[in-house]
Amino acid sequence: MCEIDDEGFHINSNTQETAVIWFRNDLRLADNPALNAAIATGLAVLPVFIQVPEEGSQWPLGGATKWWLHHSLKKLNESLVKCGSKLIVRSGNASEILLALVEEANVRRIFWNRLYEPESIARDSDLKSKLQVSGVQVESFNGSLLFEPWEVRTGEGKPFQVFTPFWRACLAANPPSPPISAPKNVRSPERWPVSLSIDDLMLEPTIDWAAGIREMWTPGEQGAMQRLHNFTIDHMPKYACQRDNPANEGTSRLSPHMHFGEISPRQIWHELIPLPSSGPYLRQVIWREFAHYMLYHHPRTPQEPFRAEFRNFPWRADAAKLQAWTRALTGYPLVDAGMRELWHTGWMHNRVRMVVASFLVKHLLQPWQEGAAWFWDTLVDADLANNTFGWQWVAGCGADAAPYFRIFNPMLQSKKFDPNGDYIRRWVPELRGLSNDSIHEPWLATVFELADAGIKLGVSYPYPIIDHVAARNAALEAFQTLRDNNSQLNG
DNA sequence: TGAAATGTTGGGGCG
DNA sequence: ACGCCCCAACATTTC
Secondary structure, eight states: OOOOOOOBBOOOTTOEEEEEEEEEOOOOOOTOHHHHHHHOOOEEEEEEEEOOOSTTTTSSHHHHHHHHHHHHHHHHHHHHHTTOOOOOOEEOHHHHHHHHHHHHEEEEEEEEEOOOOOHHHHHHHHHHHHHHHTOOOEEEESOOOOOOOTOOOOOSOOOSSSSSHHHHHHHHHHHOOOOOOOSOOOOSSSSSSOOOGGGGOOOOOOSSHHHHHHHHHOHHHHHHHHHHHHIIIGGGGGGHHHOTTSOOOOOOOOOHHHTTTTOOHHHHHHHHTTTTTTTTHHHHHHHHHHHHHHHHHHTTTSSOOGGGGGGGGOOOOOHHHHHHHHHOSSSHHHHHHHHHHHHHSOOOHHHHHHHHIIIIISOOOHHHHHHHHHHHOOOOOOHHHHHHHHHHHTTSTTTOOOTTOOOOOOOOOOHHSSOOOOHHHHHHGTTTOOOOOOOOOOOGSSSHHOOOOOOBTTTTTTTOOOOOHHHHHHHHHHHEEEEEEHHHHHH
């Protein structure tokens, strides 16, 4: 067969047929079913990454996420080079780029692992039909969940709304398939299509604010496996009793690696399931599944409360309060410590995430969407499903959420989970000199202790921006208003 | 994956 | 010895 292009030149009739593996949030070679399938075709493989334009997306990548992506792409490219291949990088509308690449590189088949965000699903299904019209065979795979969201159903065939039965259904389902090993070779094409460099994507910040992030994280598949093995050996056996203490490294810290698909939940599952006492951690992995499941079945939840009555919640949007929270100057040491850990490392211990989120939503009465937006921009593990689910859970408007009237007491949480104040001292160094008692509530320290510790409240560290008891009562009152209004609407 | 208020119980001090 | 009060300690209820 001989083709003629627009200019009338003959394209080499022997132009080699190729297969594309389109990398998205699956930046790994091991247990990558789409990559595996692309290789199995026997065709030359074009590994492609496309940076999509941010305009138009409701969730453009946050700053911390961009930093991570930059380094993860570099690592992925290095791994591909070791297999005799490389990453083709492009930027622009994904559909247009792939359709153009099909012409340019004689692409016969395209493979990708599924994404589950509503915007991605819409784009991918549209693209799939366009590609099929152009005669390209498209196959998608499950690369990032243990169970497909449409497969886990209640006895009545409906989606679950409560975690525990969902968890039981997962345990009863066919176990996730064992992970596929990484390919040794990826067949390269005779001629490589043009590619941007990863640096061209300008993902790294122009002002270098990432020093703390660099220090803590090693993006990429290898870094992810290292974290997993380190966690499995050193921390997993004591996970149940250590995971709530934010000063310890008692948790896996795999969240950003999982978000970018540098490691798959199947790899984690199969590594841990044979080990004793892995249940509590795997339960957390299933919380992640549940978050993705909920987003799939309720695609409006990133914007709107799952429980519709919360649309009428009397939030008191206040830029100054929100700013005190984002700047970690609330005057509540545990809250400020968490917000500073986030700013410095791009990550926050989950126990503290609950505390700071509860504080923003229930003490400060700020809309949960504001908190979600800040996390989205600052977390290296920012993930639409997990972030949405977590915030709705805390705000009490989500599925199987903490009831609104469950209000964390920041001092009690602090004393319970950071009893020696180690976490606070690490992140709020101006309070270091306080005793283990006062460090949780410096405003109760005596003038002598404050002076000895070199603290002048209101100057070197703020007074609490809000009184706990008053805030708690106001939150309960706001919740009562919501209930009254709704019962009026219904009655 | 709460906290605070309220209720109950039982030991010990004390008149 | 006895009843009374106090108050931890624990349990239950409410938000």
